Amino acid sequence: MPQYLAPQKDYEFLLTEYLNLAQYADIFKFSAAAELVVPIVEAGAKFCEQELFPLHAVGDRQGCKLKDGVVNLPDGFVAAYKKYVEGGWSSITAEEEFGGQGLPEVLNMPMTEMVCSANLGFGLLPGLSHGAYHAISLHASDALKKIYLPKIASGEWSGVMCLTEPPAGTDLGLITTYATEDGADKYKIFGTKIFISCGEQDATENIIHLVLARLPNAPKGVKGISLFLVPKIIPETGERNALICSGLEEKMGLHASPTCVMNYDGATGWLIGEPHKGLKAMFTMMNSARLYVGVQGLGITELAYQNACHYAQERLQGRSLRGAVRPEKSADPITVHADIRYKLLTMRALAQGGRALALEMALKIDLAKDHADADIAEQADDFVQLLTPITKAFLTDSGFEAANLAMQVLGGYGYIREYGMEQLARDVRITQIYEGTNGIQALDLVGRKLPFGFGKYLRSFFHPVQEFLQDEAPEMQEFIKPLRKQFENLQKASLWLGKQSLSNPEDVTAAAGEYTKLFSLVVLGWIWARQAKIALARPEEEFYKQKLETARFVMNRMLPQGYGLLAGLTAGSNSIMKANF
């Protein structure tokens, strides 16, 4: 097996990255535990490299097995999970009163990214638990919290989300799973859920299902959905609950993660939050999950970049147009060719830009939760609300793009299984679909986030960008100018959407995809311009030289796509809505 797949070989780079990113967004300074970033990245990288990455291809080849309701993860996964929880990785952000380490999300981000690079299929199990923990923490009763949170924090138990049913995917109003009362505070749950990631597995003692279902006489549609906590094993009695995994899906990739059909046949459950308001509680989990899915895309982007870069440096083919750079060899490394460099720089810009975005989102989540100044906390929350759909869609699109670019860089070898790049494409492909397709993210952005509070969310991003664009330093103008152009295009597009929403809402929905791409480009440009500003102050260091190179590439060759996006999206929806199928 080729040695190209070695996700953490650059963990020193990653450490520098995280420390660099801290400079431009006050990341880590915010936390009293800032000095933890170095040990977290170092220990995390070691764990990912030694324990998770060796199982990366194993998980893909072997997949999960279902027999009599029992799901076996691929060889080695259960042992790796035990080590993961023994290392304390599951409890970083959990509250101290429930046995967690009480650390901020920003400090969780480096390990989350590295796990996604090293073994995406493995990562789903702790990733989903992380979201379930916070949904229970925010919405469940104290009694439920006391029973469940310590065990989820410790990793002994896991948590999963159970939304989808065969006729109800995006449209959750159509779900038919229902609950009947069973004594004072308990319910019996009946129904079938599909596409339940890690709904059943053999790594944890218990699995806590957060299930959307209807109470008796619930209103139709999304206003009649409640959220229930349904454990596989009932803690009070130690009894097995009436739920079972009746099928596993065969998928394109991510074979290490079981995708379950779950049957609830009168399973005992407890209500979380208020009756009929289950979607609100579920969206707490969903927003956390959407950011996490974005980070899955980021993990694959980084891995694809590292591998493609390594391959390109070794592969000799053709000569530089400037004359042979390795005349003693039969050919030059393909890094001499503009086409290959273009692809590598695209991946690098997406990986490092995506990392900065993910970390900034984590920081804002921390600020929103804990900052003493209510205004700062509120603005941070506005930013998170606005940029959650963009982070999810942009980082997962980037992950798939990077995996495919890496395949192209490897040429024929990119299509061959043993070189590993095709697995990245197959694994990451689902991230553009689950937790709301990227089309749904786009609709969330234009339909909910933009109009909210007459642009309140939007201002949390527009204002800092406008402020940044005031920078008159001559050496910054090569970054400021291209960013300003696309920011103006984004403003035009936003105004156009606002206007059309009054007269022809389908103009807005028809523009959603391109608008999200344009917005993402501006976010990327803003991130890279800020990195350039830091880098300009440290011209001697190779790390910052590379930052400047990548920033210039982003400005010159990526941001111009904004012109086409603006022209396309403002062309209106007539040609789309009038067509017959």
Added chain:
Amino acid sequence: MPQYLAPQKDYEFLLTEYLNLAQYADIFKFSAAAELVVPIVEAGAKFCEQELFPLHAVGDRQGCKLKDGVVNLPDGFVAAYKKYVEGGWSSITAEEEFGGQGLPEVLNMPMTEMVCSANLGFGLLPGLSHGAYHAISLHASDALKKIYLPKIASGEWSGVMCLTEPPAGTDLGLITTYATEDGADKYKIFGTKIFISCGEQDATENIIHLVLARLPNAPKGVKGISLFLVPKIIPETGERNALICSGLEEKMGLHASPTCVMNYDGATGWLIGEPHKGLKAMFTMMNSARLYVGVQGLGITELAYQNACHYAQERLQGRSLRGAVRPEKSADPITVHADIRYKLLTMRALAQGGRALALEMALKIDLAKDHADADIAEQADDFVQLLTPITKAFLTDSGFEAANLAMQVLGGYGYIREYGMEQLARDVRITQIYEGTNGIQALDLVGRKLPFGFGKYLRSFFHPVQEFLQDEAPEMQEFIKPLRKQFENLQKASLWLGKQSLSNPEDVTAAAGEYTKLFSLVVLGWIWARQAKIALARPEEEFYKQKLETARFVMNRMLPQGYGLLAGLTAGSNSIMKANF
């Protein structure tokens, strides 16, 4: 298994398509056998539907098996191949003197497309033979032609291309396979070739390998490569030749087609064409293969569109923004949503536009070969030279895009194996890589095709477009204007490339990818504007109404991408070439 995959259910539509396309490009009129198009489409569709399509998923699941040098195709493939050749499908374009039907390429195109839709893995075997036939026909001695062509035409024997070696992919100058003389006109071939599609299989009696190798004392690099005909069984003696398949690659997809490692251990071969001029002969085969690979992308685009459209019409989720269109149901079909319509229209535009391009290419190949007027023949050849890399890159990129759009339309089901869309993405992905990656196609376009004869090839496309843009009919202006804008952008880009090629050739290679995309957009716009012109004359017919809808979508929502491409590619290569890796 869901019934969505049914590629030829729309073969009546396909027939109308081909007859419609005939109007705007004199297709079929050129041929005395024009009346054959109806029976070819009808019989071909039936064959694809009944014989090839049922093996589509079987081939993916089962793959090929290698044991002791023998490769078994998946169950049913050998029998299907026998029926294919019995039906005369292998001999359509072969010359009558060698037992072929002597029909033009345009008449071969409908069946080629349908085979690629129904079973891409199956299609490679006859597809490669088609290219091998023409390489032998054009470059081999009469003696070799007499022995080999009738058997390849009849389909009893197959032909394959053997170029790549582990260190020599794009850079064929690095190949080390060599030939030693063995009597008057024979050679012994020694070496190892990889990525040889159908290099070994059990469907044909004999397999004719066209192998690139070096003669003794050959010059280094590409000027020392010769082409050899190396049969698996030597016809004169019936002996097994000294070549063997020593391995099969495990791939992302296209499992029905064996990708072989081939060892030539003193295998007897005959020289095709002149010594050291093997690449020229191979490029005959390669150009034919590149067009064919484009059609593979087209076949998948059409299949993805049909399936996504069918699914979207059946899937009920959410409500139209205009109020329920199916109030009696729990939800409306997702075809009411702008985002879904956008995706379906993109697929439709790429499928029908790609078909028109493929057919026009076939027509020009026929004209170049057979037209009595030497000027017309030459212009047709210029057009083929120019548009071969565009057809290959654009149609294969479209195939992958359409497969991925179909996955998005199906949502979670798109990622599940039994729904079939993920197989399309895995199968078609290789088409962007093999026969020259799409990056190499782009370099072929900017490096060879553009500068050739001071723009001679370019004029074969620019002149007809300029003529078309003269159309002053008021009802045509909604098509003429957007096309003109992007054509002007393409002219600007072409001039810029010409200028930069003198001062900084890396500006040209760094722009190649975006330039190829811009060129493809203009081709697409030109094709759709011409279809619109025909459609405007027949406003009553549903077929032509849909043509107008799609043409409008292309103009409004696809062509604007050209602005971003022009801005990006003319930004120069500095930020690309100065970066460090």
